[in-house]
Every structure is written in C-alpha cells, then in structure tokens.
Amino acid sequence: MSFTFALEATAGAARAGTLTLPHGTVPTPAFMPVGTHGVVRGLSAADVRGTGARIILGNTYHLHLRPGESIVGDMGGLHRFTGWDRPMLTDSGGFQVFSLEQLRTISESGVEFRSHVDGTWRRLTPERATEIQWDLGADIAMAFDHVVPGGAPRELAEEGMERTLRWLGRCREEHERLAEGRGPRPRAPASQTLWPIIQGGTYDDLRLRSLEGVLARGPWTGIAIGGLSVGEPKPVMHRLLELLEPELPREVPRYLMGVGFPADLLEGIARGVDLFDCVAATRNGRHGTAWLPTGRINVRGAALKGSTEPLDPECDCEACTTVSRGYLRHLFVVEDMLGLRLVSIHNVRFLVRLGEQARARILDGTFDHWRREWLERHRSRAVPAEP
RNA sequence: GGUGGGGUGACCGAGUGGCUAAUGGUAGCAGACUGUAAAUCUGCCGGGCUUACGCCCUACGUAGGUUCGAAUCCUACCCCCACCA
Numbered sequence: 001m002s003f004t005f006a007l008e009a010t011a012g013a014a015r016a017g018t019l020t021l022p023h024g025t026v027p028t029p030a031f032m033p034v035g036t037h038g039v040v041r042g043l044s045a046a047d048v049r050g051t052g053a054r055i056i057l058g059n060t061y062h063l064h065l066r067p068g069e070s071i072v073g074d075m076g077g078l079h080r081f082t083g084w085d086r087p088m089l090t091d092s093g094g095f096q097v098f099s100l101e102q103l104r105t106i107s108e109s110g111v112e113f114r115s116h117v118d119g120t121w122r123r124l125t126p127e128r129a130t131e132i133q134w135d136l137g138a139d140i141a142m143a144f145d146h147v148v149p150g151g152a153p154r155e156l157a158e159e160g161m162e163r164t165l166r167w168l169g170r171c172r173e174e175h176e177r178l179a180e181g182r183g184p185r186p187r188a189p190a191s192q193t194l195w196p197i198i199q200g201g202t203y204d205d206l207r208l209r210s211l212e213g214v215l216a217r218g219p220w221t222g223i224a225i226g227g228l229s230v231g232e233p234k235p236v237m238h239r240l241l242e243l244l245e246p247e248l249p250r251e252v253p254r255y256l257m258g259v260g261f262p263a264d265l266l267e268g269i270a271r272g273v274d275l276f277d278c279v280a281a282t283r284n285g286r287h288g289t290a291w292l293p294t295g296r297i298n299v300r301g302a303a304l305k306g307s308t309e310p311l312d313p314e315c316d317c318e319a320c321t322t323v324s325r326g327y328l329r330h331l332f333v334v335e336d337m338l339g340l341r342l343v344s345i346h347n348v349r350f351l352v353r354l355g356e357q358a359r360a361r362i363l364d365g366t367f368d369h370w371r372r373e374w375l376e377r378h379r380s381r382a383v384p385a386e387p
Numbered sequence: 388g389g390u391g392g393g394g395u396g397a398c399c400g401a402g403u404g405g406c407u408a409a410u411g412g413u414a415g416c417a418g419a420c421u422g423u424a425a426a427u428c429u430g431c432c433g434g435g436c437u438u439a440c441g442c443c444c445u446a447c448g449u450a451g452g453u454u455c456g457a458a459u460c461c462u463a464c465c466c467c468c469a470c471c472a
Contacts, residue, residue, distance in 0.1 A: 092422090096422095098422090100424070102424095147422080197422090226422070228421090259422085261421065279420090279422080283425065285426095287420065287426075301417080339426090
C-alpha cells in the first residue's frame, strides 16, 4: 500500500520509521538530495543511487520552464525522464516565491514570475502548481506556499501563512480532481500524494495556527515545515521545531524543507523531523567545500597539496575510497568537472549516511548520547592533520 | 649597419608630469553558500611597523639629468621585435 509510514522506534522526540511510496520505501530519518532541474547537479542516477539516497527532489518552477511538464509527461514522467526509479518528491515553486523575489509579483490568486530564462511571464497558482506536479509525476507533490524571509515582520509572516492555508485548500481540491481522473492527463489515482506546508515565519502563535489550519484540512500522508533556514537565527529554528513537535501527528512523516547542514540534520532529528532536503551538499561540493566528521574542509586549499590521505577516512563514498585529497585539490585547480562530481558525491553520501547512522542509533537506543558526541566533534571544525 | 616599435609588480597588460604602491585580467591565498537564476560570489594579493588613523622602505630595463614633483620629459647605454640593407 502506498503512502504509509511505519513508526518503528523513538528516542525522545527522535523517530525511526519507514515511508512507503509507489516507487519504493524510504527508511527515516533521511536526507533527500535536491535535483531541481531533474538532475542532482553533476550526478547521474547511478551516482545518486550509489550515495544510498532513497528519494530525491525535483522542482515545479524550473521543470515547467525547461523542458516543460508536458514534455516530461509525454516522456513518461520524471522517473522515466531522469532514469531515477526510486521515490521522488517535487517542490511546488513556493520556494521560488522567496528566492526569486525580484522576479515575481504575488497576489491572492497566485504568483506571476518573470522567467529568469527568457523573461516571459509565467503564472503559477495553487491549481497550476498542482497540475504541473501531476504531469511531472513524482510520488509526493508539495502544496504551493508563500515563503517569507526569516526576518519577515509579523504582518508579512501572517499574510504568507494565511495565504498558504487558503492555497492549500485549492491545491487539495485540484489534486483530488486530478486523482479522480478528471484532469487532462489521467494517471493511476494512487500514484501521487500531496503534502501540506506549515508556514508562519518566526512567530510561535502563527506557526501553531498554521499547523492547526493544516490539520483541519487533512488528513495528510505527510506534513512539511517550510520557511526555515531562510535567514532566521538557528536557535529560533530549534525553538519552532520544539514548539511544533508535540502538536504534529505521530503517524505521518515530518519533512523540514530546505534543511540542511550536517548539524542541522541531527538537531532536526532530535526534534522529531523525519525528512530533510538541502542544496548545500551539491552546491558546496561544486564550490569545493567538503563536510567531515570534524567539520569541513576547503578542497581547494593549499593545505591539501600533495596529500595522499583520503578526503574523509571514515567515509565509504567513491571519492573517499578511490582518490586522495591531493588529487581532489588538483581536480579543482585544473577545473575538471570530475572534482565537482566527486565532492558532490561525498557530501551527499555524508548526509545520507548521517541519516542512516541516526536511524541505527534511534533503533538501538543510543541516539542522544551519540548525537551529542557527534555534534561536539563536528563543531570543533578542525581539519585533520596531514601525515 | 639603417629605420621604426617596444622593455611596467609571479605572468599578461593599462597608464605620457602630481589624484600612482601604480586600472584590468590571470595565477596565488582565504572565506561564504541551507525546499538551486550559483562549476557561483566575496575579500586579500611588493616589504615592514601600527589596535587604528597612519608611517617607513623598495619598485615601472640600467645610469645620469630636468623639475617643487618623473613609470610618464631629456641624454647615454643594454636588451627584444619588425622591416630594409
């Protein structure tokens, strides 16, 4: 049966479970690599599979612009299009309301985007975002939301939160219509589920009202927390997660959108989050920053010149098991694409493995202790000494 | 041998009297990146001193000169390039 979540163990607020989706299962907690344009930048489907990732993201806005959802649909959907046969989730374009603020105007009916590709105006509404995602055909579609910056004043945060709730109703209606075969591109009704997103900026009462509104429009097979890691201080994010955790239904997965760095994953898991996604793994990988158990390292740095050490001796990824730090640095110096790919693979594997480790620790009851020690070591940010 | 052009910081290359320790690039060094407008962006980049404002030294082929002041003007020399003998 699709869209089920089995909770297997808890450790305080932390949870271990298994999410079942049409294209496979996802043991949680889990990190989802981001493949905005239908590609986890620089990595093949086989590369991503090799990192152990069980589910990846795509993006409504970007895939609508290129190649267009009808082309993806005609080619058999995102899975066939990309060659990735495990579960997928598509973001609705709500994040672009935030990240492309300069290129859009928002109204109650939806958002007008001035395409960053060719300047044409593109309209995204809750209905359109839902239709596009239906055509793309990921296992999970996200509701179209209004993301506001982390420092947003209360008035704006409230407006975004209320609007996101109203839009959620429209997304749900449209999604049900499509699932009943009343859209232009009928598919198996149980092939996609829709997840809502909690907004409300940094304001406790708004967040709680958002959650209340989401639950009132349920039931849901999963619930996302959005609008975090968008400029607010880290303690604020932790506080909001702690606020929401006891109010969230236990029986569905919680997805913290856009988060995060390694420490953010552990902090999130400790506060009851099951799913994460973040571009940092691949972006930092391309930019030459690699995560390590002891912090992070600048792969381009002169300190790695000539080093025969593996990037991360504790890691089992392709980069760490086949080449040296000195060689990785060389790849960045000569600007070969292999360097971008290998460090991206490492960073993705690092987060995927962190999820796997956390899961194992939750299951065997040692999560809290392990997490504290892990964070302590990671925060030291020390770069291991050269031989 | 003659004529013309040219020698600028690790490299390329602007700059024809003061606003020049010297525009831009490159290389080098450091940093940032959180539901991807990002293989991107930012900072440093002659040496020394100073918490800082700032100060001192060295520097535009070499050596002299003109000038209050020279990478910039004059003289000689060295070297490179092109063409002509």
